[in-house]
Amino acid sequence: MKTNTIWKGGQAFESTQHNNSKIEMDGNHGFSPKALLLSGLAGCSGIDVVDILEKMRVPFADLQIEAEADQTEEFPRVFKDIHLNFSVVTGEENRDKVIKAIDLSLEKYCGVAAMLKKNSKIAYTLTIQTEAV
Structure with missing residues (x-):
């Protein structure tokens, strides 16, 4: 690259x-460069989640990922805690499969997450919406 x-x-x-x-x-x-890094994490994981859900044949209509990071006070100001909120439009019966897709992304496939985890804690929440907003 x-x-x-x-x-x-x-x-x-x-x-x-x-x-x-x-x-x-x-x-x-x-x-900013840091906002791009945070967006890169969301995009990297989002690509994985979409691919995994499609392979699992989980129907979904939308996926949005909100990413937020707390930074250290001292310089260089780096991310210390990162939180992702995945919002997926699908049936509630697919919750476990969506969780599995997110876990696989953040623990195995997303290279951006792997790099950031060396310095930052990454946590997530999942919101299932049954219809698009």
């Missing part, structure tokens, strides 16, 4: 990866 990050002025940067996908970061007006 390789990226190229270019300073655009002020605290703004643009990062490009091998397939020419681009993302902007900005310490003042956009996603």
Whole structure:
């Protein structure tokens, strides 16, 4: 994996990866690098959960992941506690399968979680919604 990050002025940067996908970061007006890391965790786990639920043939209509992190007070300010809330639109009868998918993601498959767990506690909650909001 390789990226190229270019300073655009002020605290703004643009990062490009091998397939020419681009993302902007900005310490003042956009996603900060730490917010991108938190979003990366949610996206990494979300991809796993979707794949696992599809393999289990669990019907679901929506998946949303809210990620929140507490940071240390001292510098460098790093994540210490991370909490994910998975909200899935599916039947209540699928709760155990969704829990299994999340556990497999966070414990086995998600590389971002594996890296972050070396320094931060990652916990989650699950909300099952029976219809889309």
